[in-house]
Amino acid sequence: MEKNAIVGQSGGPTSVINSSLAGVFQACSMRGAPRVYGMLNGVQGLLEERVCDLTERLSSYMDIELLKRTPSSFLGSCRYKLPEPDEDESVYIKLFGILEKLGIGYFFYIGGNDSMDTIGKLSEYGKRTGSDIRFIGVPKTIDNDLMLTDHTPGFGSAAKYIGVVMKEIIRDATVYGNRFVTIVEVMGRNAGWLTASAALARGEDCEGADLICLPEIPFHIDRFLEKVERMQKEKQSVVIAVSEGVKLPDGRFVCELSDDHRTKDAFGHINLTGTARYLSNLVARNMPTRSRAVELSILQRCGAHISSRTDITEAFQVGGAAAKAAFEGKTAMMVALDRLSDDPYQCTTKLVDIKEVANYEKKVPVEWINEQRTDMTQEFLSYARPLIQAELTPIFINGLTQHIVGV
Numbered sequence: 001m002e003k004n005a006i007v008g009q010s011g012g013p014t015s016v017i018n019s020s021l022a023g024v025f026q027a028c029s030m031r032g033a034p035r036v037y038g039m040l041n042g043v044q045g046l047l048e049e050r051v052c053d054l055t056e057r058l059s060s061y062m063d064i065e066l067l068k069r070t071p072s073s074f075l076g077s078c079r080y081k082l083p084e085p086d087e088d089e090s091v092y093i094k095l096f097g098i099l100e101k102l103g104i105g106y107f108f109y110i111g112g113n114d115s116m117d118t119i120g121k122l123s124e125y126g127k128r129t130g131s132d133i134r135f136i137g138v139p140k141t142i143d144n145d146l147m148l149t150d151h152t153p154g155f156g157s158a159a160k161y162i163g164v165v166m167k168e169i170i171r172d173a174t175v176y177g178n179r180f181v182t183i184v185e186v187m188g189r190n191a192g193w194l195t196a197s198a199a200l201a202r203g204e205d206c207e208g209a210d211l212i213c214l215p216e217i218p219f220h221i222d223r224f225l226e227k228v229e230r231m232q233k234e235k236q237s238v239v240i241a242v243s244e245g246v247k248l249p250d251g252r253f254v255c256e257l258s259d260d261h262r263t264k265d266a267f268g269h270i271n272l273t274g275t276a277r278y279l280s281n282l283v284a285r286n287m288p289t290r291s292r293a294v295e296l297s298i299l300q301r302c303g304a305h306i307s308s309r310t311d312i313t314e315a316f317q318v319g320g321a322a323a324k325a326a327f328e329g330k331t332a333m334m335v336a337l338d339r340l341s342d343d344p345y346q347c348t349t350k351l352v353d354i355k356e357v358a359n360y361e362k363k364v365p366v367e368w369i370n371e372q373r374t375d376m377t378q379e380f381l382s383y384a385r386p387l388i389q390a391e392l393t394p395i396f397i398n399g400l401t402q403h404i405v406g407v
């Protein structure tokens, strides 16, 4: 008798993480898994035996179509760090006991760096204890910072969102013809891929951002103020994209200079909001100009009304490729995207060793940032442009986008 499959979603949500869920679900069902279970709130929920039966819940074609268009994590998410097995084996004994009870042979986790750490630890423990469960990671993160994959599902849609809203912000910021500095804060803790996507806005109908600040380049407050002052001598309205993760030369995040209260997640990451607000206040205090901070915040993660169809399709494909790998006996792997060419854009999937992905971060190559450290080069644009192509029209009901919810 064929074994059942289980799938979980973990970390920050994206616009297309549910498309990967749909890919895993369909491929496992087609390959003969009698039941496909979903972990509610990832491994944390699994430890409390909170699971749902997706085979029952996703029973129609319409469910799958809605799932592909529904942002955020259908199954709920968690930021939960598994202990090292040598420190606390009881968690593993409990988890493997639950998996055995559910008759699981295939385990999928859709997530970013921290989630790949979970797959790494579970597969290692499984190997050590002779379990035949296969553990496969499915990449996801708007931050695009996973190693060994050309890009991550979720990034293309967030980059498209940022490109679109930057164009709209730039139109708004120029309307009065007065001195104005607009500072737009973009997510991305240590890697500036998303902030770099602000460069996509420039085109024949848009002058583009005037300054792009990534966490890869140390941020000097005095030089920043000088630059803004200089730019405003040439242009009344200056629009700046700044990463939430920009750091001072001493390694502190710029937002830590503000006196906002900060909390930490289970992985010890502090929450980084407030960079744009801090810089905007500084500008207004030091120059005769109005300044406004725009925090894109969670809007950029779940803006599924403007998803990239390329991204949705690839998210679905990596889910399917994960199921194929597991059913072919692979374990301790992550599915990666392998770009064959930029133009025409062609991309396929491959498998990479989970140990080489978990807990590493891929940064924006500094050669893709211009010499003045104000903008991105053509290499970045050629890399990012294919990922934002095409749209999948949302299903509108009563004037609003329709989602599938409620497991």
Ligand code: F6P
Pocket: 011, 012, 013, 141, 142, 143, 187, 188, 189, 265, 271, 272, 301
């Ligand atoms: O998913 C990644 C990410 O969006 C980061 O860019 C951001 O720093 C972080 O998640 C914040 O997520 P949350 O506030 O949900 O923990």
